[in-house]
Amino acid sequence: MSERLLVNSGSETLLKELTNSLETCEKFYFGVAFVNFSGVQLLLDALQKAIESGKQGQVMTSTYLNFTDPVALRRLREFSELDVKVFVTGEQRGFHTKTYIFEYPDVYKIIIGLSNVTHSALKSNVEWNVEVVSKKDMPFTDRVLKEYGLLWEESTPLTEAFIADYERQYEAVRRVSSTQHILKQSGAYVTPNRMQRRAMDNLERLRRLGETKSLVVAATGTGKTFMAAFDVQRVKPKRLLFLVHREDILTKAKETFEFLLHNEPVTFGLLTGTRKEIGADYLFANIRSMANIYQQFSPDEFDYIVYDEAHHAAADQYQEVMTHFTPTFALGMTATPERSDQLSVFELFDHNVAIEVRLHEALEDNLVAPFHYFGITDADGIDLSNLTSKDQKEIARRLQIHARVEHIMHYMNFYGYQGTKRKALGFCVTVEHARYMANEFTARDVPSLALSGDDKPEAREHAIARLEDPDDPLECLFSVDIFNEGVDIPSVNLVLLLRPTESPIVFIQQLGRGLRKHPEKEFLTVLDFIGNYSRAYLVALALNGQRYYDKESLKVAVATDFAHIPGPVHIQMDEISKEQILKQLDQESFFSMAHLKEAYIEFKKVRHGKPPYRLMDYHTYDGAPDPVSFIQKAGSYLHFLHRVEREPFLANLLAEDLWEKAYKVLSSMLPLKRPHEVAILAGLLEQPSMTIEEAILAVEHWIEEVQSESVIHAMNTLAQMYADDGEKSRQPALVQWREDRLVRSDVMEQFITFPTYVTCMEDILEYGLHRFEKEFGAVSDQVPFLHTGTQYQMRDAALLSNFEKSHSSFRGSGLLANGKDYFLFVDLNKDADIDDRLNYQDAFEDQDTFLWESPNNMRQSSERGQNLIHHKNRGYRLHLFVRKYRVMESQTQPFIYMGKVSVESATGDRPVAFRMKMEQPVPPLLYRELTEIV
Structure with missing residues (x-):
């Protein structure tokens, strides 16, 4: 018998264990108190493959606390070969079992613990489960199977009639719970979330430094208005001005402040085209109305001014108002800090940024709905391998076939969506493609519309309202690019990516349209149909969520289904798509001028053809390419621009x-x-x-x-x-x-x-x-100024440890020193061209231990040897830096700082073999990246 503790950590999750076991077992038996659709959806492919291969399976769940989701039950019942029962609980007897049993020829694998079939339990919650592998006919195994069998016999077979009856009970309980939740809500009990606390702490720090302006950058729906209200609650200004560009935001903002500050002795008022409540302590105004009367107010009338949608603040109307008023403090808030031709929003707020929250930070802080992404190989017969981004019409033509529509419909029905009504956005290649998809979906009883930039705003707004209306039959809107940004449709529960990914920015914008939180949506389903397009690997860049990447880290991310992405997010690619993307990553040269130029051109397209003349233009877009790679290629950003744009003024500037x-x-x-x-x-x-x-x-x-x-x-x-x-x-x-x-x-x-x-x-x-x-973030100063997981060159250690001699001397040896700090630089895969390093045996023994051999001339008895061996007693600090390869794509690679290490043992001489303990264990995914070849 063997035992193992299962926890959700990086690439090791209960979901991974369950899917692997479903693939290798002969039979399986689940007994869990709760199942909901968010968990069932993650197991659909594994269950389907298990059943198709002839494996027998049983799933037993319960009605305990009415937590099991009727949608999940209905979806499980669709597997006709799967035997499903429900244990009906009563007032005196609950059901809280969580067990997963897998039968093999000679053994049973039994997992017992805390995890139900929900996406959080399977992927992200802190939950312990014990896995026991036991031979058949062992007492423990017999007892587990006996108890499971008794419960199975007591349970009720799952029928459509049972589901319909339970669904009525489930909805009644939900209505009561929702009413109780609303009755309990009160501004006095609302507290800032983690993002809001970080922002408020930074705002307070900036004010202590004498700053009078600051900016918050965060996506729509992440709680910026509440954050501003919390900060106002802390500062308690006598008079507040909340200024917005769009009037529909104004009333919501006022309601938020009234809700949170209902106990404060202040009055609230609106300044719009129809309401002039300018005497209110806290005035909420649209810019057009304020621009007409701002001169009626003294410059210091307001102690605190909030500029919502601050990216509009460079406009003339805003500038007139901003110039007139001199508040004690001004806060700008924006989701899209794209600069105008005159001023950047960063300049307007004196470059003081309290916080920036982009997509992956928002996911980590639970500010947006999580998503389940499924990368699906496109329909047979579609060949895009000889096309580029310039061939949009031809790409659309090849995609407009009935077989692909059927392919999309199949997977849309297979994976489903969460909610009582499908509310989908489909992103297409061209307007003709969008119209084709809308017609084909409608003909297959999925009412749909196509929208484009040619449609009037009123028509778009009407279509969106119809999609959001639970009683309207409309289920899907197809578009080209009008929903990429600036459109808020909170209840969207399905996104269909029906075009090749050309830009990580556009991918993130399209994904973001479905991530707004909504009471009817626990998660978003994303279906991406991946063809044999030459740049399909861009999907990996978009999903990775890290602008600063290399080929190895991307390959590991793809191989581990992007396990580094926080929260109950699920990313799954079928094997064909995964193999295609890994092959392209191997073949692509990320440092070639062709690759960098293509990345630049796609970024320029996102900017509607405007060349990004400033580095800050890249900072304003989530998913933008890393301009430092352009600098490293050409020596400076202007040199790179000149090579791509060939504009005479750039040549003159560099002359x-x-x-x-x-x-x-x-x-x-x-x-x-x-x-x-x-x-x-x-x-x-x-x-x-x-x-x-x-x-x-x-x-x-x-x-x-x-x-x-x-x-x-x-x-x-x-x-x-x-x-x-x-x-x-x-x-x-x-x-x-x-x-x-x-x-x-x-x-x-x-x-x-x-x-x-x-x-x-x-x-x-x-x-x-x-x-x-x-x-x-606003980290504390320290010497040396090093951060675990960050990339450094050797010379950086001289700068960051305040080395007071020539910094160029900090190179060459794998062991460098400054004062009480020793820096160990290690290549994990040795370069065969450097003879004197061939025999070094440097490697991770595990996530906590590193084996390091000193330079060949070191003896234990030497001063350096003794300093290293007795570093704790002598007050020395040992810092470990590693890199997987010295050179990739003809470029010398940086080292990754792994943190401090301590010597556990030292053996031998010339060189000395050290066994070292990591101060911080290597994160699982980084460990895999450094130690495995993908």
């Missing part, structure tokens, strides 16, 4: 030799490893000199508990104190020390006189700081 060198130096700092240097440089664009105290204040905007020695080291770094002679000759100094302050150099003073140069420098600094804040 000045000194400026070009300085711009390349700034570009090479991206992505920032610490914000100190760039925060100081950004300040020196605004003022000619900076004291140490002023520099500390500048850095405090980006990190907490700033250490003065690190700020001084950053100022010395900028003044080239740690550059070697070659670097000084190649890189113009932008700043220099003058007595006790850092001042602009003559070179920088010259650049300052050219507005275009200043704009380009500001863009690099702004992008670097905002990207750092997005990745790390």
